[in-house]
Amino acid sequence: MSNKGTVMAIDAMGGDWGPSVIVPGALRAARETGVGLRFVGRDSELRLELEQHSCQDLDVEVVHADEVAEAGEKSSHRMRKKRGTSIQVASHLIKDGRAQGLVSAGHTGPTLATTMLVLGRIKGIDRPGLATILPRENKPLLLVDVGANVDSKPRHLVQFAIMADTLARNVLKESSPKVGILNIGEEQGKGNAQVTEAYAMLKSTSLNFVGNMEGRDVFQSDIDIAVCDGFVGNIALKLSEGLGRAFGKMLKQELSRNRMSKLGALMARPALNRIGKRLDYEEYGGAPLLGLNGTVFVCHGSAGQTAICQAVKMAVEFTTTKANDAIRQTLEMHPELSRFHRFRHFISSGQKSGSYSEEGGSEEQQG
Amino acid sequence: MSNKGTVMAIDAMGGDWGPSVIVPGALRAARETGVGLRFVGRDSELRLELEQHSCQDLDVEVVHADEVAEAGEKSSHRMRKKRGTSIQVASHLIKDGRAQGLVSAGHTGPTLATTMLVLGRIKGIDRPGLATILPRENKPLLLVDVGANVDSKPRHLVQFAIMADTLARNVLKESSPKVGILNIGEEQGKGNAQVTEAYAMLKSTSLNFVGNMEGRDVFQSDIDIAVCDGFVGNIALKLSEGLGRAFGKMLKQELSRNRMSKLGALMARPALNRIGKRLDYEEYGGAPLLGLNGTVFVCHGSAGQTAICQAVKMAVEFTTTKANDAIRQTLEMHPELSRFHRFRHFISSGQKSGSYSEEGGSEEQQG
Structure with a gap:
């Protein structure tokens, strides 16, 4: 119970199953970690669900929110108008200091847009990155970005790597996470303009950068972190699931x-079940949204109790280890990643820096 | 034996196994289709292999080539100097009219570069596209491009779709192939700049364009053709294999x-074997390189006899159905895809066309 005082806001209205799965899943995490919970959603529904569980000994409160964000909602305009969705209320709990993080099983689009709008980005991070933790035979792989952005700049890939490195150290307890770029060949110089530039930039960081990795290495390698554009990562993730x-x-x-194969399958069932368990996406539960001023974990819509519980536990670990502070510290060591670095460099040297151009472009999230 | 007169050049030196697998594989296809074969490679080695098979009744010749292209060779400079590789000799057989197509199990890089250099592109095609045929439960999926190019322009994706459409009609015998864009969401407007522009362009073609598809639809949908940038396609393909x-x-x-699960597995072995067969990449053997003046199929390095045989048979089908002529006809119906269309439009209308910009960029293949 070392996490007393830490509070997580739980957007309890999202997901395929709603409060009936989210509430018991989060309560299990609270029991295991001692974290406080603020369930956000329709007051009556949540109280009804809470009554079914004994949680008098836990720091649990309900915070009312009238509405639930719909799948397509991500434009700032519509969101500014609609103030009372559960994800908005949950985000404001963090902003107001009443919680340190949030876990949501709601639609990814509005979750990204709302948390970004309310919490803002860590200074030095241009775009938040959505990471996912893929179960593998030897150890999990952190894949980032899986769709918070598209058309990322090379330096955004480096920022993803820095954030994922902290996550791997603080939450997955990897002491020196190996970082790779998801690419179409292993040699330096392979790939498109985005990754060839990111390669050079990553090489100059303090990260344990091991170079390029190919699609076949995603499920069979000892690399801990694979960085890529959200377009590529999203397709890779959904392809794997499919x-x-x-x-x-x-x-x-x-x-x-x-009959024969049925009988065989029956005898081999424990083995087949073990395979299912080894591939269980529930084990890691949530996809961390990295780069915001606050801890945000997004769960799969179909997340079950175990996934919700795991996501809350990871969010607690991310918060209590002060992962965001570690990200800030690493960023301070790399001023060259700053958005305005090129401009400053241009001013001071009186000449145009050759590398990573194309500073423009939308900063809005897609996915 | 309706394919008498059609001749395929076989780069017999490539692949993990060399002539001992390529020769018998190709001979099997010749026996089934009546196609003539020109085995290209080291004369003595090939004759030794051919002696092991009875093929007096077939139109088979050996064409000597001293060298074999190495993995990294793709720069035009080195290739111009090195004239005697088996892939170069095979390409020249097509150029000189002594063969209509070639099948190679050699390294993809030099195969792409050499065939492109020797044969040239179909008029109206800016970049050749490497397609792959993925086995699926219901029907195969044509994925293109899987790595012939990166940083493709939107119109290149449309060109890939046109070429794959012809392949699906002529070789896979799909009467109206469904074309999708591999993307990170289904609604129009989703994704990066490249695919959102390609969406609008594809909609205006005569193709059976069904919109966007997500990663999870690759292995579970009734779409016949998925177009994407070679960077994305290559990662998707290798991820699936891995x-x-x-x-x-x-x-x-x-x-x-x-013991129990071993016994179970033994009883279920026919079922497990059927799964292996359903996922058998050998069934479709070769990856067609589309957009060249001639038929070119590239086999996986680890291709076995069946894969080689299937690749030759597909190459024969592609040739005898005059697929390249069909591609040329479709391209004539779509002058807007031409590289210089924008320029002409600019001249004639006296104003700048707003869409698909960025005409520059390297035309060299990577992968």
Whole structure:
């Protein structure tokens, strides 16, 4: 119970199952860590759910929010008008100092947009990055960005790497996380303009940068962090999920085709279940949204109790280890990543710096 | 034997296994289709291999080539100097009219660069596209580009779609192939600048364009063709291969862990074998390199006899159905895709066309 005093806001209205899964999942995490919880959503629904669980010994409160953000909502305009969604109220709890982090199983789009708008970015971070933790045979892989942004600049990839490095150290307890760039070849110089520039920049950081990695290395390597544009990461993530499901379906189909294989499958069931467990996305629960002034974890819409519980526990760990402060410190060591560095360099040297151009472009999130 | 008169050049020196797999694989295709074969490579080695097979009834010749292209070779300079590699000799057989197509299991980089240099592009195609045929539960998916280019322009994606459409019609015998853009969301407007522009352009073509598809739809949808930048396609392809291997390894590990599961696996073996067969990349053998003046199929380095045989048969089908002529006809219907269209439009209208900018950029292949 070392986390007394730490409070997590839980957007309890999102996800495929709503409060009936989110509430017990988060309560389990509170019991295991001692963290305080602020369940945000429709007061009556949440109280009804809470009554089903004994939690008098826990620091639990309900904070009312009338509305729930819909899937498509991410434009600032609409969000500014709609003030009472659960994700908005939860974000303001952090802003007002009543919570240090939030966990949401709501739609990713409005969650990204709202938290970004309310909490703001860490100084030196141009764009937040959505990370995901992929289960693998040996150890998990942190893939970032999986869709918070598209058309990222090379330095954004470096910022993703810095943030993921802190996450891997503080939450996954990797002492020196290996960072790779997701690319189409291993040699330096391979790939598109974005990653070839990011390669040179990453090489000059203090990170344990090991170079490029290919698609086949995502599930079979000892690299801890794979950085990429959100367009690439999102496709890679969803492709993996889809292929996993296709495999499972095929296995079931073929094994139930006749008596002999059915019997075989029955005998091998513990083995097949172990495979399911090894591929269990629930184990890591939430996708951390890195780069905001506050801890934000987004859960998959279909997240079950275990996933919610794990996400809350990771968010607590991220908060109590002061991961965001560590990110700020690393950024201070790398002024060259600052958005205005080129401009300053231009002023001071009186000449144009050749590398990473194209400073313009929208800073809005997509995904 | 309706393909008499059609001749395929076979780069017989490439791949992990060389002539001992490529020669019998190609001979099998010749026996099934009646196509003529020109095996290109070291004369003595190839004759030795051919002696092991009875092929007196087939139109088979050996064409000597001293050298074999190495993995890294793709710069035009080095290739111009090195004239005698098997892929160069094979390409020249097409150029000289002594063959209509070629199949290579050699390294992809030099194969792309050499065939592009020797054969040239189809008029109206800016960049060739490397397609791959992914086996799926219902029907195969054509994914293009998987790495012939990176940093493609929106119109290049449309050109990939036109070429893949012809391939799907002529070789896979799909009467109206469904074309999708690999993207991070389904609604129009989702994704990066490249795909949002390509969306609008594809909508105006005569293709059966069905919109965006997400990563999870790659292995579970009825879309026939997924177009994407070579950077994205290459990562998606290699990720799928890697994940497939990881699954297989895990299945083997878990099933052999104790006697009960071993026995179960033995009883379910036919089912497990069927799964292997359904995921068999050998079935489609080769990756067509689309957009060149001639038929070019590239095989995986680890391609076995079946894959080589299938690749030759597909190359024959592509040639005899005059797929490249069909591509030329479709391109004539879409002058807006031409590289100089914008320029002409600018001259004729006296104003700058707003869409698809950034005409510059290297035309060299990477991958």
